[in-house]
Amino acid sequence: MNSVLDLPFTALQEALEIEGLNPTHATKVFQFLHLQKSVELPPKVRAWLAEQKQFVLNEVRSTPSGDGVTQKFLLQLPDRQDVESVLMGFSGRHTACLSSQVGCAMGCVFCATGQMGFRRHLTTGEIVSQVYFINEQLRARNESPVRNLVMMGMGEPLHNFQPVIDALDILTDTRGLCIGHSHITISTVGHIPGILKLAEVPRSYHLSVSLHGVTDEERGALIPVNKRWPIADVLEACREYSAKRDQHVLIAWTLIAGVNDSDDHARRLAELLSGRDIHLNLIPLNPTDGYSEQPPSEETVARFHELIRCHGTFPVTVRQKRGIDVGAGCGQLAS
Numbered sequence: 117m118n119s120v121l122d123l124p125f126t127a128l129q130e131a132l133e134i135e136g137l138n139p140t141h142a143t144k145v146f147q148f149l150h151l152q153k154s155v156e157l158p159p160k161v162r163a164w165l166a167e168q169k170q171f172v173l174n175e176v177r178s179t180p181s182g183d184g185v186t187q188k189f190l191l192q193l194p195d196r197q198d199v200e201s202v203l204m205g206f207s208g209r210h211t212a213c214l215s216s217q218v219g220c221a222m223g224c225v226f227c228a229t230g231q232m233g234f235r236r237h238l239t240t241g242e243i244v245s246q247v248y249f250i251n252e253q254l255r256a257r258n259e260s261p262v263r264n265l266v267m268m269g270m271g272e273p274l275h276n277f278q279p280v281i282d283a284l285d286i287l288t289d290t291r292g293l294c295i296g297h298s299h300i301t302i303s304t305v306g307h308i309p310g311i312l313k314l315a316e317v318p319r320s321y322h323l324s325v326s327l328h329g330v331t332d333e334e335r336g337a338l339i340p341v342n343k344r345w346p347i348a349d350v351l352e353a354c355r356e357y358s359a360k361r362d363q364h365v366l367i368a369w370t371l372i373a374g375v376n377d378s379d380d381h382a383r384r385l386a387e388l389l390s391g392r393d394i395h396l397n398l399i400p401l402n403p404t405d406g407y408s409e410q411p412p413s414e415e416t417v418a419r420f421h422e423l424i425r426c427h428g429t430f431p432v433t434v435r436q437k438r439g440i441d442v443g444a445g446c447g448q449l450a451s
């Protein structure tokens with residue numbers, strides 16, 4: 117264990133037991149750590165807790181978007197590396213977009229995090245602490261805490277599987293923040309071993325899988341790991357996930373002008389996905405310094421959407437743009 121903040125409830129009980137302490141105190145310790153609640157503890161448990169590594173994430177910079185709906189935070193980790201987290205205030209229901217790694221090993225060409233390369237995985241404690249930091253900001257404004265989580269910040273969450281799953285176990289625990297499982301979306305580039313492992317986790321998390329190309333050649337030009345996890349295998353893993361978890365998979369398609377936004381792309385995409393238990397999410401490209409391509413015009417996005425609607429057998433939506441002016445949109449996070 118790196119920090120006591122890394123421990124889901126049962127691991128916390130075990131840690132107390134190993135120390136010869138009564139595991140029944142785990143509930144109060146958990147509430148102290150994860151609800152920042154003052155609790156009464158026996159002196160021995162208090163002494164043990166005082167010896168454990170705890171930390172809070174400090175704000176380096178906070179950048180609100182022009183419309184005030186989105187706020188991006190640059191947060192400092194205990195080893196002084198930084199990550200970004202985003203607070204989105206969709207219709208009064210706050211959503212936090214969390215990072216799972218410093219940088220990312222997947223190297224998607226249009227993504228600012230991918231352009232940084234991989235530095236390290238975040239610990240469970242570092243993932244949950246992003247929510248606690250954001251909730252502190254909301255409390256100071258007399259606003260309700262975060263209700264929805266998206267693992268779409270810096271990093272590929274399924275490449276850091278166990279710390280992410282442990283963090284979500286802590287955040288959804290009824291003794292803690294009690295965020296609903298179905299209020300959580302995990303986004304992946306198409307990390308097949310991670311998708312199959314996640315299918316075995318008995319939680320109703322939403323899974324979002326990036327596609328972006330209808331042929332391996334097109335997808336591979338945007339997502340280099342397509343070489344390892346090609347389209348047919350990714351879609352088969354999605355099918356297995358849907359079947360095991362009994363829920364549809366979200367497919368993300370970043371629309372890039374002149375790259376994958378043509379009528380022909382729309383028709384081929386509709387054909388590829390028809391008959392599958394999926395929901396397609398169209399995301400006009402969010403610009404980054406390291407990638408020169410641009411998002412399509414609004415008319416092209418609308419036409420692409422309409423063609424999919426006419427030719428596909430599945431639901432399709434266009435993701436609302438939030439926080440683009442402050443680099444807080446999908447694919448724009450970096451530190």
Ligand code: SF4
Pocket residue numbers: 220221222223224227228229230231269270271272304305447
């Ligand atoms: S899009 Fe996601 S998986 Fe791809 S490089 Fe960026 S953070 Fe990593």
